[in-house]
Amino acid sequence: MPELPEVEVTRRSVGGIEGARVLAMRLGKPLRWPLGVEPQSIEGLRVGPIGRRGKYLWLPLMPEPDSLSDRSVGGLLVHLGMSGSLAFGEHLGAPGKHDHVELVTDRGLLRLTDPxxxxxxVWSSALDAEPAARLLAGLGPEPFDPAWTSEALHAALKTRRTAVKLALLSGELVVGAGNIYASDALWEAGIDPRTPCSRIGPLRSTRLHAAIQRVLGEAIAAGGSTLRDYRNAHGEVGQYQGLARVYGRAGEACARCGGRIRRIVQGQRATYFCIGCQRR
Incomplete structure (x- = not known):
């Protein structure tokens, strides 16, 4: 599943569509939720600066600056689901059976492929209006938001007794620490993934906060992770999987202490950690 680094890399790789005029929108097979408007209603609108919240992309659409139209500003909220990816370019070829949404613009074609x-x-009149407001309501803080501090993380951890790895995957403590990145961040911080959140004190919270930001930052710089079919909007694969500290490395030696990396299952997801230097 594309996680925050992959979605952020996708956001950056479709930046060329900003300012483009929408010529048409074509829909294929139904996705998880209906679009919510007639595709023809967004023709002639301009794409504004693309944003991201958690694993959602926001493509604002607005009338021409000198237009007399009374159409309100809105936008498209995009989620890549389990296997989706966006492609953007002038020559993408004919759509295939897994291509379900196409936004035709005067700068190229934006295509969502989702097997x-x-x-x-989904169309929404604003991020704080339905349905966007409902879809985004349960998201935790952004990992690079200055307001998300180690103190804020510690305060959130103190109220939970669940294993810290599961709490990270929930997205309530912070968005973006998906399975690969949560495993690696916990290794960076020296914390056993089975540790109850409430047992993590201020010092370890500070280490975990820094580790989450460092791992996610490195993943974005590496273009995300490609374990199966993820590509950015230009068809390029991610490289972080080759940099992973512990994820996917069961049985190998820990780069820090030489101990063995172990694989367990938590919440039906694989967890990797070093039994020698990650402490409860």
């Missing part, structure tokens, strides 16, 4: 169809493209 499993768990993704979504």
């Amino acid at each position: 499993r169809r768990f993704g979504a493209v």
Whole structure:
């Protein structure tokens, strides 16, 4: 599943569409939720600066600056689901059976490919209006928001008794620490993934906060992770999987202490950690 680094890399790789005029929108097989408007209603609108909240992309659409139209500003909220990816370019070829949404603009074609169809493209009049407000309501803080501090993380950890790895995957403590990145961040911080959140004190919270930011930052710089079919909007694969500290390395020696990396299952997801230097 594309996580925050992959979605952020996608956001950056479709930046060329900003300022483009929408000529048409074509829909294929239904995705998780309906679009919510007639595709023809967004023709002639301009794409504004693309944003991201958690694993959602926001494509604001607005009338021409000198237009007399009374159409309100809105946008498309995009989620890549389990296997989705966006492609953007002038020559993408004919759509295939897994290509379900196409936004035709005067700068190129934006295409959503989603073999499993768990993704979504939904119209909303604003991020704080329905349905966007409802879809974004349960998201935790952004990992690079200055307001998300180690003190804020510690305060959130103190109220939970669940294992810290599961709490990270929930997205309530912070968005973006998906399975690969949560495992690696916990290794960086020296914390056993089975540790109850409430047992993590201020010092270890500070280490975990820094580790999450460092791992996610490195993943974005590496273009995300490609374990199966993830590509950015230009068809380029991610490289972080080759840099992973512990994820996917069961049985190998820990780069820090030489101990063995172990694989367990938590919440039906694989967890990797070093039994020698990650402490409860």
